[in-house]
Amino acid sequence: MTAEARPAAPPLTERQEARRRGILRAGAQLAGRGGFEAVQMREVADAAGVALGTLYRYFPSKVHLLVAIMQDQLQHLQVTLRRRPPAGDDAAQRVAETLMRAFRALQRDPHLADAMVRALTFADRGVSPEVDAVSRLTTAIVLDAMGLEEPTQEQLSVVRVIEHTWHSALITWLSGRESIAQVKRDIETVCGLIDLSADTR
């Protein structure tokens, strides 16, 4: 029931890499309809043309799978952002623009967003390493937008708070308790902390 240690993943063969990609694609597609609940492990295995046991060898749980999908999407986002970086004048504006861009991307596929974000916040300790990887990626994206190389402790806390707000605002939006406009306002509000920490520097 508890997770095992991670003894340095062995390199995957080409076919294995292809299988992995196929599983991620199938999972994302199923998430695209129906969200979290529509991602059923048997269906994912079917759609990916792989046995159920194999699916579980690649991703030890549904949450692992969805977190891996999120990591995948975030990497795409990061590439896109590097191609066209946010253009605001100060750090707060750039971070807000970055997050709003990500938010608009999620709005294009709210079901997929639902599956990924719910998995991320529902993950228990057994998925910590994977969730942590996603978190580091998100941090990197925000720090990129801020233009920081060596953040202070204080700035790191601000970034954490921004990420907290980001995740939780998404959750409330996905469950229909907060409007798109409110999410936008929350993002802009929390980005106010960046100026604050710059002043206090």
Added chain:
Amino acid sequence: MTAEARPAAPPLTERQEARRRGILRAGAQLAGRGGFEAVQMREVADAAGVALGTLYRYFPSKVHLLVAIMQDQLQHLQVTLRRRPPAGDDAAQRVAETLMRAFRALQRDPHLADAMVRALTFADRGVSPEVDAVSRLTTAIVLDAMGLEEPTQEQLSVVRVIEHTWHSALITWLSGRESIAQVKRDIETVCGLIDLSADTR
């Protein structure tokens, strides 16, 4: 599979009220060991001396049950806070103290905290009304600490951001990815927004 409308709950008889309390107590107790996963509906029903079908009549899902438990706990917290309100000089300090007090209460029973918070963020649209009730309670507690009766739009957004940070920081703490000290720092950081919005007023 989808949830029904809410046609104004009929008043409960005394025995029904007692059953409801018994279920909440049993659920909280099971959550106290093992957290979210340890709350098994069959066991809750057993411990509460109630048939499984009855449990589901009172709480249409495990998440509903755990959210109701959270609401219950929050109400207790609110009473406690009114008895001994936070004593800080400015609003930011009082809110931070309030949240840290709640955090210490959660630390006393991390498994229960796990069950409640994971349920809260995992809840889908079918649980929105109940989650919203918890959210309103939390907002009321924070506004109490700020000493505000009629908050502005801007202040409400700050409060939402504080709640977002609160929930998400708890999640990361519960999954072992953030330390108690970091949670404390995050709470203090986000409370900085209160001063900011006071300045800009």
Added chain:
DNA sequence: AACAAGTCTGAAACTTGTTCTAGATTAGCG
């Protein structure tokens, strides 16, 4: 007190995540 409507019980059934097993396939290696 007797009836009707609503509630509760006990147990089985169903769903979906997860685990397990026996045999087929593949990959790496001498």
Added chain:
DNA sequence: CGCTAATCTAGAACAAGTTTCAGACTTGTT
């Protein structure tokens, strides 16, 4: 090529959330 270990497949089995149902019990009404 032939061997061995690892991987993959198909399918059964198991676990826990949820639904369903027939019958017993309560409650409110007359």
